[in-house]
Amino acid sequence: MNIEIADVTRQFGRTRAVAGVSLRTGAGVFGLLGPNGAGKTTLLRMLATVITPTSGSMRLLDRDPGAYAARREIRRRLGYLPQSLGYYPGFTVAEFVEYFALLKDMPPRQVPGAVATAIERVELAGKARAKLRTLSGGMLRRVGIAQAIVNEPELLLLDEPTAGLDPEQRVAFRLLLRELGARATVVVSTHLVEDIGVACGEVALMDAGKLVFHGTPQELTAKGEGHAIGDAPLERGYSAVLAAARS
Amino acid sequence: MDDDGLIALVAAGDDSALRALFSRHAPWLAARLRAALPAADVEDVLQETFIAVWRGAGGYRPDGTAGGWLWGIARRQAALLLRRRGPAAAVLFSQVASDQDVGDPADTVPDRVDLDRAVAALGPPGGTEREVWRLLYLEDRPVAEVAEMTGVPPGTVKSRAYRARQRLRAALRADGSAAELGSRMMRGGAR
Amino acid sequence: MTGTFPPPDSPPDVDLGRVWIGVVGEVWRRRPGLLERSAAALLRSPGLARALLTTPSLLVPWLIASVAVLGAGAAATFGTGQPIVALMAPAVAAAGIGYAYGPGIDPAWELAASMAISDRIVLLVRALVVFAVYALLGLAASAASGVAAVLTVGWLIPMTLVSALALAAAMVARSANVGVATGLSGWTIMVLSWRAADGRFTAAVTYTAPRAALYLALAACCGIAAAFAPRVRKGTP
Numbered sequence: 001m002n003i004e005i006a007d008v009t010r011q012f013g014r015t016r017a018v019a020g021v022s023l024r025t026g027a028g029v030f031g032l033l034g035p036n037g038a039g040k041t042t043l044l045r046m047l048a049t050v051i052t053p054t055s056g057s058m059r060l061l062d063r064d065p066g067a068y069a070a071r072r073e074i075r076r077r078l079g080y081l082p083q084s085l086g087y088y089p090g091f092t093v094a095e096f097v098e099y100f101a102l103l104k105d106m107p108p109r110q111v112p113g114a115v116a117t118a119i120e121r122v123e124l125a126g127k128a129r130a131k132l133r134t135l136s137g138g139m140l141r142r143v144g145i146a147q148a149i150v151n152e153p154e155l156l157l158l159d160e161p162t163a164g165l166d167p168e169q170r171v172a173f174r175l176l177l178r179e180l181g182a183r184a185t186v187v188v189s190t191h192l193v194e195d196i197g198v199a200c201g202e203v204a205l206m207d208a209g210k211l212v213f214h215g216t217p218q219e220l221t222a223k224g225e226g227h228a229i230g231d232a233p234l235e236r237g238y239s240a241v242l243a244a245a246r247s
Numbered sequence: 248m249d250d251d252g253l254i255a256l257v258a259a260g261d262d263s264a265l266r267a268l269f270s271r272h273a274p275w276l277a278a279r280l281r282a283a284l285p286a287a288d289v290e291d292v293l294q295e296t297f298i299a300v301w302r303g304a305g306g307y308r309p310d311g312t313a314g315g316w317l318w319g320i321a322r323r324q325a326a327l328l329l330r331r332r333g334p335a336a337a338v339l340f341s342q343v344a345s346d347q348d349v350g351d352p353a354d355t356v357p358d359r360v361d362l363d364r365a366v367a368a369l370g371p372p373g374g375t376e377r378e379v380w381r382l383l384y385l386e387d388r389p390v391a392e393v394a395e396m397t398g399v400p401p402g403t404v405k406s407r408a409y410r411a412r413q414r415l416r417a418a419l420r421a422d423g424s425a426a427e428l429g430s431r432m433m434r435g436g437a438r
Numbered sequence: 439m440t441g442t443f444p445p446p447d448s449p450p451d452v453d454l455g456r457v458w459i460g461v462v463g464e465v466w467r468r469r470p471g472l473l474e475r476s477a478a479a480l481l482r483s484p485g486l487a488r489a490l491l492t493t494p495s496l497l498v499p500w501l502i503a504s505v506a507v508l509g510a511g512a513a514a515t516f517g518t519g520q521p522i523v524a525l526m527a528p529a530v531a532a533a534g535i536g537y538a539y540g541p542g543i544d545p546a547w548e549l550a551a552s553m554a555i556s557d558r559i560v561l562l563v564r565a566l567v568v569f570a571v572y573a574l575l576g577l578a579a580s581a582a583s584g585v586a587a588v589l590t591v592g593w594l595i596p597m598t599l600v601s602a603l604a605l606a607a608a609m610v611a612r613s614a615n616v617g618v619a620t621g622l623s624g625w626t627i628m629v630l631s632w633r634a635a636d637g638r639f640t641a642a643v644t645y646t647a648p649r650a651a652l653y654l655a656l657a658a659c660c661g662i663a664a665a666f667a668p669r670v671r672k673g674t675p
Binding site for chain 2 (some may be wrong): 447448449451452453454456457458460461462464465466
Binding site (some may be wrong): 022048049050070072073075076078081082084085086087088094095098099100102103104105108112113114115116117119120125128147234 | 460466467485488547
């Protein structure tokens, strides 16, 4: 089990962004669905050890992220793509990926090869030496994915990774996801339902900080039988579950 | 785009041109090297070769001999790699590296070669043929330099090198584990 | 998204894809300058050295950090004479540097917060750089200006030493918090011994142990607050 969280809550003042979420998952691609404001980003931030839960217990990669040394070990094996990734405009693609590879404490000897592999995998080889300020939004997103995968993480957390990618790139991305999910736990947070169906083995649906569904995409589709809202079966399942949760 | 154009782009710092050169030439270079070296060594030599291409593209004169130029770099890198292993390994490759021999049709790659005995067949250390072989193949010096160092004309250097190779070949063949490599390896040079 | 080569006539056991990665890794590699390589050896971490050397190039954070450092320094050396100002100054400076390189200003702060080489250690390193640069500039300016001289000797140089001490402690203990605590203790001892030595801060109070303990406790609280300043996130769920 790479992720074992129990009854995790995160409060910001009086708002409960995440309210008692429990989850256990191992290798594979895990989709996190939900409307904006459902708490997906906050949950991902906690999994990325960027913020700590207000209450509840977390075990990531079989370690306790509350302990300093263990947290460092988790972070060396972690890849994270935040929803809004800032970048240093004067860096080139290769420099940016290399910077974070170094900060992830990768052995320096492995870094050039790992950076090259990551850049090739996101198909940015032609732009490796271009400055970030010259890239389009979709390319910047791919740079973000590259830095997340550069250390071959065991736990990969991607928050809205397909934002700005055109349909062809999204197809390529889903193939990459499947490859990565063979050995690692990949958590993909998205509000685009179709991103999930193809690549994910497990899906969770969040609404108002709570987990309202956890199962396979097929099970989610089944929930949508007879439901009117939604163009595709998975979308119908999605809106059916949301409607039930809110009523 | 033709090879000369690609190499010119590489010299100007275009890494996509290097990639195109690699796609085009790495396969046949790998095949040639593989006839004499194990796969892991082929990978190392190819990597060093194309890094050398990246660094040295400015030194190429665009006269349509890109294949020969590349093979020359690959040979040198292989020699460098083998030199680190010791003189015995270089013996084998010196058979391959020459571009003057007529090839022997036998294709087999040796399983076990008594390399020390073969080297001993060249004569005592300091002897004329062994010295020429050491300077030319182990230390990878050009013929002109070897001529200067040994104080003989280049033509003599070449004929001594030829005799050295003959002796090596005979010694290796006599072992029963032939070091004869394909004629396509022997011919080195331009493709 | 695989980027491998399908070579038709190459030997099957030669992995040309792996070879290409080796070539292009070398081609795309950045070659760090002498300064960065020395810093990497000193800090025993190439990542930390890189983070350090990118400090001045992030211009807006640099300016904000400078204001915090120099402002706090001015208050410390020319202030009302209350030791509490001097004791709080590092906390203010640290908070300023932390804010400057933290959320809202450093564009990649969220990513930096998930890194193995933690953003707190990076913060200590950056604090050292900011102080060291201004100490050097101050030394240069001291020849021309008395004010600069006082500020340099009374604040910039000691704080550079304190930051260096904090960083060293953090590296040894492998904990940024230990580093901050060490640095603050060093600064507090320094301030109190100045007071005891030459009545520099002209407050007409006598040096008593309980008051010293109070100042130490306050300094510690400010330090802890400063250490956690970069960790406070805006409350967006």
